Amino acid sequence: MTATTNSSSSAVAPVEEITLTIDGLDVSVPKGTLVIRAAETVGIQIPRFCDHPLLKPAGACRQCLVDIATPDREGNLRPMPKPQASCTIEATPGMVVNTQHTSAVAEKAQRGQIEFLLVNHPLDCPVCDKGGECPLQNQAMSNGSATSRFVDIKRTFPKPIKISTQILLDRDRCILCQRCTRFSAEIAGDPFIDLQGRGGGAPGGHGHGLPAQQIGRFDEAILEYTPSGDQGPVESERTGDVVGPYGQAGVLSSVAGSIGGALEDTSGRPFASYFSGNTIQICPVGALTSAAYRFRSRPFDLVSTASIAEHDACGSAIRIDHRRGVVLRRLAGDDPAVNEEWITDKDRFAFAWQTSSDVLTAPLVRDEETGELVPTSWSEAIGLAADGLRRAGDGAGAAALPGGRLTLEDAYAWSKFTRTVLGTNDIDFRARVHSAEEADFLANRVAGSGLDVTFGDLERAPRVLLVGLEPEEEAGTVFLRLRKGMLAGRVQVTTIAPLATRGSTKLRAELVRTAPGEEPSVLDALAGVTGTPEHLADLRAALAEPGTVVLAGERLAGVPGALSALDRLVSAAGARFAWVPRRAGDRGAVEVGLLPGLLPGGRPTAEAEARVDVASVWGVSELPAAPGRDLTGILDAATAGEIDALVVGGIDLEDLPSPAQAEVALAAAGFVVQLEVRRSAVTQHADIVLPIAPTTHKSGTFLNWEGRPRPFGQVFTTSALTDARVLGMLADAVGVDLGTRTLEDIHRELAEFDGWEGPRTAAPAVEATPVPALDAGQVRLATWRLMLDSGRGQDGEPHLAGTAYRPVALLSPATAATLGLAEGDRVRVTGPDGDIVLPVLPTPMGDDVVWLPQHSPGSSVHRTLGATAGAAVRLTAVDAEVAR
Amino acid sequence: MAEQGKGKKPAPGKRSGNQPKRPTASRAPERARPGATPAKAGRAKTPAFDVDSDLDKSGLAEFFAPVAGFGVTMSTLFRPVVTEQYPFEKAPTAPRYHGRHQLNRHPDGLEKCIGCELCAWACPADAIYVEAGNNTPEAQYSPGERYGKVYQINYLRCIFCGLCIEACPTRALTMTNDYELAGTTREKMIFEKDTLLAPLRSGMLAAPHPMVAGLSDGDYYRGDVSGPTTEQVAWVKERRPEDESLSAAGAAATRAAKGGKE
Ligand code: SF4
Numbered sequence A: 001m002t003a004t005t006n007s008s009s010s011a012v013a014p015v016e017e018i019t020l021t022i023d024g025l026d027v028s029v030p031k032g033t034l035v036i037r038a039a040e041t042v043g044i045q046i047p048r049f050c051d052h053p054l055l056k057p058a059g060a061c062r063q064c065l066v067d068i069a070t071p072d073r074e075g076n077l078r079p080m081p082k083p084q085a086s087c088t089i090e091a092t093p094g095m096v097v098n099t100q101h102t103s104a105v106a107e108k109a110q111r112g113q114i115e116f117l118l119v120n121h122p123l124d125c126p127v128c129d130k131g132g133e134c135p136l137q138n139q140a141m142s143n144g145s146a147t148s149r150f151v152d153i154k155r156t157f158p159k160p161i162k163i164s165t166q167i168l169l170d171r172d173r174c175i176l177c178q179r180c181t182r183f184s185a186e187i188a189g190d191p192f193i194d195l196q197g198r199g200g201g202a203p204g205g206h207g208h209g210l211p212a213q214q215i216g217r218f219d220e221a222i223l224e225y226t227p228s229g230d231q232g233p234v235e236s237e238r239t240g241d242v243v244g245p246y247g248q249a250g251v252l253s254s255v256a257g258s259i260g261g262a263l264e265d266t267s268g269r270p271f272a273s274y275f276s277g278n279t280i281q282i283c284p285v286g287a288l289t290s291a292a293y294r295f296r297s298r299p300f301d302l303v304s305t306a307s308i309a310e311h312d313a314c315g316s317a318i319r320i321d322h323r324r325g326v327v328l329r330r331l332a333g334d335d336p337a338v339n340e341e342w343i344t345d346k347d348r349f350a351f352a353w354q355t356s357s358d359v360l361t362a363p364l365v366r367d368e369e370t371g372e373l374v375p376t377s378w379s380e381a382i383g384l385a386a387d388g389l390r391r392a393g394d395g396a397g398a399a400a401l402p403g404g405r406l407t408l409e410d411a412y413a414w415s416k417f418t419r420t421v422l423g424t425n426d427i428d429f430r431a432r433v434h435s436a437e438e439a440d441f442l443a444n445r446v447a448g449s450g451l452d453v454t455f456g457d458l459e460r461a462p463r464v465l466l467v468g469l470e471p472e473e474e475a476g477t478v479f480l481r482l483r484k485g486m487l488a489g490r491v492q493v494t495t496i497a498p499l500a501t502r503g504s505t506k507l508r509a510e511l512v513r514t515a516p517g518e519e520p521s522v523l524d525a526l527a528g529v530t531g532t533p534e535h536l537a538d539l540r541a542a543l544a545e546p547g548t549v550v551l552a553g554e555r556l557a558g559v560p561g562a563l564s565a566l567d568r569l570v571s572a573a574g575a576r577f578a579w580v581p582r583r584a585g586d587r588g589a590v591e592v593g594l595l596p597g598l599l600p601g602g603r604p605t606a607e608a609e610a611r612v613d614v615a616s617v618w619g620v621s622e623l624p625a626a627p628g629r630d631l632t633g634i635l636d637a638a639t640a641g642e643i644d645a646l647v648v649g650g651i652d653l654e655d656l657p658s659p660a661q662a663e664v665a666l667a668a669a670g671f672v673v674q675l676e677v678r679r680s681a682v683t684q685h686a687d688i689v690l691p692i693a694p695t696t697h698k699s700g701t702f703l704n705w706e707g708r709p710r711p712f713g714q715v716f717t718t719s720a721l722t723d724a725r726v727l728g729m730l731a732d733a734v735g736v737d738l739g740t741r742t743l744e745d746i747h748r749e750l751a752e753f754d755g756w757e758g759p760r761t762a763a764p765a766v767e768a769t770p771v772p773a774l775d776a777g778q779v780r781l782a783t784w785r786l787m788l789d790s791g792r793g794q795d796g797e798p799h800l801a802g803t804a805y806r807p808v809a810l811l812s813p814a815t816a817a818t819l820g821l822a823e824g825d826r827v828r829v830t831g832p833d834g835d836i837v838l839p840v841l842p843t844p845m846g847d848d849v850v851w852l853p854q855h856s857p858g859s860s861v862h863r864t865l866g867a868t869a870g871a872a873v874r875l876t877a878v879d880a881e882v883a884r
Numbered sequence B: 001m002a003e004q005g006k007g008k009k010p011a012p013g014k015r016s017g018n019q020p021k022r023p024t025a026s027r028a029p030e031r032a033r034p035g036a037t038p039a040k041a042g043r044a045k046t047p048a049f050d051v052d053s054d055l056d057k058s059g060l061a062e063f064f065a066p067v068a069g070f071g072v073t074m075s076t077l078f079r080p081v082v083t084e085q086y087p088f089e090k091a092p093t094a095p096r097y098h099g100r101h102q103l104n105r106h107p108d109g110l111e112k113c114i115g116c117e118l119c120a121w122a123c124p125a126d127a128i129y130v131e132a133g134n135n136t137p138e139a140q141y142s143p144g145e146r147y148g149k150v151y152q153i154n155y156l157r158c159i160f161c162g163l164c165i166e167a168c169p170t171r172a173l174t175m176t177n178d179y180e181l182a183g184t185t186r187e188k189m190i191f192e193k194d195t196l197l198a199p200l201r202s203g204m205l206a207a208p209h210p211m212v213a214g215l216s217d218g219d220y221y222r223g224d225v226s227g228p229t230t231e232q233v234a235w236v237k238e239r240r241p242e243d244e245s246l247s248a249a250g251a252a253a254t255r256a257a258k259g260g261k262e
C-alpha cells in the first residue's frame, strides 16, 4: 500500500550532481542547490538574515554577499563584478565561490552590510526579548565592525505596535528581511502583515510623501494617512498594557473592523492567522515578539525540553522552555517528517492550562458528612476507590470513560484495567459525537493499520478528498502540508462540506457543497453505488486515479451511514485513507482498544481467538466476552442504574453530544472515580478524584493521526503520577497486578500485540437515514469546533484568546435577506433546549443551513441548543423581535 | 587530640554553648598548658632555640634576660592601637570597597533597573535572579518599556567581584560600602528589591509614575532629568494622595519649574 506511484517522481529521478569550489574546497551538490546551502554542506557558514530553508529566496537583507566567479563558454573564469547574494544564486558547475574566509571583498561587503543594518537599529538589546539569541547580535559580533561611523540621530517609529493581541511589532528593530511576510503569504496563506512604504526617511509620509519602508497591516492611522488622503498627524489608537521608550502607550493596529464579520478576531481586528506565532520564531531580530513571553526571561535562564504538542492529533514537535519550574514559552521543533518547522498558535501559546489554579495536586474524597470533596492521602483515596469498584463489581458493574487525550501508554493501561480489573468491555474513549457505526469503522479501517498515509504523502498526492474535516481548524499541520503541496502544483484538494471556509479557500479546494446529513448520498454517488449526478462525474473519475488520499474527520460519526458510505467510496476508488481526529490521544486509543468492541492491535472483542490471544499476553484466564457499551450506552446505563460505578478520565462534558444527559448520568451513578489533571465539570459528581500528571510532568508517547509514535520527554521532575501508574495502584488495591509500572513494561507488552492475522471487525454497512424534511422557518445546523475557542486547553492565555475568530452565525445571503438581516445584525438560533444569539455573516452556502461555532464564547451548541450537527433549528432575527 | 586527652579532660560540653564566648585571659593559657607540658617534658633536654648561649655574651644582657621577652610588649604599649572596636565603632572602608549592592534611581524617582538580566548573566556565582516586567501607562517604574519586577541577590553566593555592576547598562546596580551582611537564616540572606532599592532621596517622587513628558529612556540615561516635574507630581497626587514622597517632590518640582522660567 505504501508503494504508490505518486510518491516517486521527485525522489527517484536521479538528480544531476554538479561540482563547484567554495573557499578552495571542491563541493558536489545536486543541481539547483543555492550557494549558501552548498557552503553549509562543507561547514562554511555564510552570515544571513532573510534566508530560510523553507521559504523562497528573497535576497532581502544582502548579508550573505560572497565573491563568485563562473566559467564562461570557453571555460575561462569570469569573476562577477560585484559580490553576490549567495542565498539567491544557484550553484553552477565550475563556479568558484570565495566567502568572507577567503575573500577580502566579501568580508568587507558583509561588514559594511552589518554596519548599514545597524544604522537605524536601536540600542535596545538590554530590553529586547531576542537579546541572547539574536542573529543580529551574533553576526554583528562575528562578521561586523566593532565601531560604527554613523553619528546622526537614528530614525524611530512609535512602538510597540500590537498587531494582534498576541503579536507585538517593533519597527525600529526590523531589518526588513521579510521572513515574516514571506511565511505569512507562502506558508500560512494569511498575509496579515506585509511590506509597505518605500525607502528610508520618516515613519509617516513626511518629507517625500511616502512612509518609510516598514512591516505592517496597511493601517491608515499607523501610516499617518487621514481619511481624506492628506497626510498629517493622525492619532493611532493606544493600548493600555504596554508602553514605548517615551513612556507612551503602545499603538494598536487595525482595530475597529475595517473589513467585515467573520474575518475579525475577538479583539476586533481583522483576523490574523492561526500560525502567526511562527513569524516571531523566524524573525532574525526582536522586531516581532509575543505578548505572552514579553520580558519574561533570557535564553540563558531557560531549560529546554523537546516535546510533542498535545492540542491536536498531528503530533507536532515542539520545544518547551522553562525557568524555575514554570513553562515560559513553547517553540516549534524541527521535524521534517511531521511539522517541518511550523506549529499552530494553539500549540505554541496554549500551555497555561497545565498550571492553572484548578490543577489537582492531592487526591480528593467526598466527605461522608458534609458531602464536600476533601484532600486526602493517596493510600486512603486508592483504598476507598478500590472498595467502591469492588462493590460495583459485586453489583451491577463498572464502566470506563477514559477520554481522548491519553498517551499511548496511559491508554493501554486503561484498556487493560477495564478488561482485567473492572471485568467489562464497557469502555469508550470518544467523548464527543459518536456512533456504533464509527466504532466498527475505526476497528475495521484504523486499528492496527500502522503508518500508512503520512504528511509527506499529503504533499504529493494528486488529489486529497476531505470529508467532515476542516484541516485548518482541526489539524493545523495537515492544513500547512496540503497547502504546500497545492502551491507546488501537485495536490488538488476537494472538500465535502456545507460551505467554503477560509481554510478551504486557502487550499484552493474544490467544494462539493453538502448540507449536514447529506454526506452519505454524496459519498455513495462518488463511489458509484448510486447514480452519479453529472456535476460529480468528473470528481468520481478523478478520485479513481491512482494516489488519491481520503481524509475523514471525527465529525462524520454524527451522520448515520456516512462512514459506511465512505468505506464503500474508499474501496471503490482504491484510494488511500486516513482518519484525522481532533485529539492527541485518539489514534492511540484506537490502537490499544479503548472501544467496546476492540482489543489492542485491532483484535475484535467478539472473536474468541482474539480474546484468548490478549488474555495470554495479560496473563489472565479469560477476558469478558459480552459486548460492551459505548459512551451513550454507558451514560444511559448509569442513569438507569444498570452500572454502579464509572471510572472517568479526561473528558470535557461540553464536547459530548448531550452534556445535560451526561450530568444526569454522572449524578445517578452510584460511584464515580475521576482521574484528571484539573477540576472539571465531572469533579462535582465524583466520589474520588485522583490527580494525574499534566504532559509536562510525565513522559510518554502520542500516536499522531498517521500512526507515527511521537515520544516526548518529561519537563519537570515531579511526584505526579500518570494514568498508568494510578490505574496500576488501583489494580494493586483490588488485588490485580496490572504490570504498567514503567513505560518499558508497557512497551514490552504493546510489542506483543503487533501483527494480528485473525479476522477483523467487518466494515460498517449502516443505511443512511433519510434527511428529515424541514418545516417552514427551519434550517439545518452545521457546526464544528474552531481551533481557538472555549476549549479548556486554552485557559489562562488571554492574548491567544484575542486572536480567535469572533463567533458569528454563517447564513446564505438569501436566508439572511429573508429574515431581514444584514451583516452584523444578530440572529437567534433556537434548538430543542435553548437558543444562541450571534451576529450574522452572510456567506455563500446553502439556503437551508446555518453554521455556528460549536464551542466558542457565546455559542456552546451541544449544551445550549441541545442539538448536534444536522439537527433542524429555527432562525429568528433578534433586532426584529426588539422592534416588535 | 590524643595527647590532650592525657591531660586534664575538659568537662564534656563545657567548650560549646554554655561557655562564655571569649575565654577570660587567665583561663585561656591554663587550658592550653596541660596537654602541652607533658609532651615537651618527655622530649630532649636541648631547648628549641638557643637563648641561653646568646645571652651568655654580656652581663647586662644576662641581667635583663628575665624580662627581655617583654621588650616587644613594652614597645607595642606605646604604639597606636590597631584593634577595631567593631560593633561599637565602625571603621570606614576604602572608598571603592565592594559592599552590598544598591539599585539606584533616576533623580525623578523612577528606577534605573530595566530588568535586562545582564547582571545575572555576568555573575560568576549565579547569585542574581531577575525577572523583568512590562511597564504600562498606569504603572511606569523605570523609563522605557521594561523594568525589573523581581530582583534578588543571594548573599550566600555573592563573591563581591563586582562583575554585575560592570555589566549593568544603566548604572542601576552599584555597590555600597555596607559590609554588614549577616543573617540567621538562608532566606534572610536573599536580598530583594525592598532592601536593594535605593531609598528615595529628598525631592524624589516614588515610582510608579509617568516619565518626564517628551523625554525618552535614552534622555534619562544621558542625565537630562534633574528631578520630578509638576506634571509627575500631579499624576501621583491624583492617584496616591497619601504618598509620603509627595510634599518634598512637589516642592522640588515647583522650585525647578520656577528656576526654569527665570
Ligand atoms: S534585535 Fe537583536 S540586536 Fe536588535 S535590539 Fe534586539 S537583541 Fe539587540
Ligand code: SF4
Binding pocket: A173, A174, A175, A176, A177, A178, A179, A180, A181, A215, A279, A282, A283, A284, A285, A287, A288
Ligand atoms: S519583522 Fe522580523 S521577520 Fe519581519 S521583516 Fe522585520 S526583521 Fe524580518
Ligand code: SF4
Binding pocket: B112, B113, B114, B115, B116, B117, B118, B119, B120, B130, B148, B164, B167, B168, B169, B170, B171, B172, B173
Ligand atoms: S541591575 Fe542593571 S544589569 Fe541588572 S537587570 Fe537591572 S539594569 Fe540590567
Ligand code: FES
Binding pocket: A047, A048, A049, A050, A051, A058, A059, A060, A061, A062, A063, A064, A065, A085, A086, A087, A088
Ligand atoms: S540571506 Fe542572502 S540576502 Fe539575506
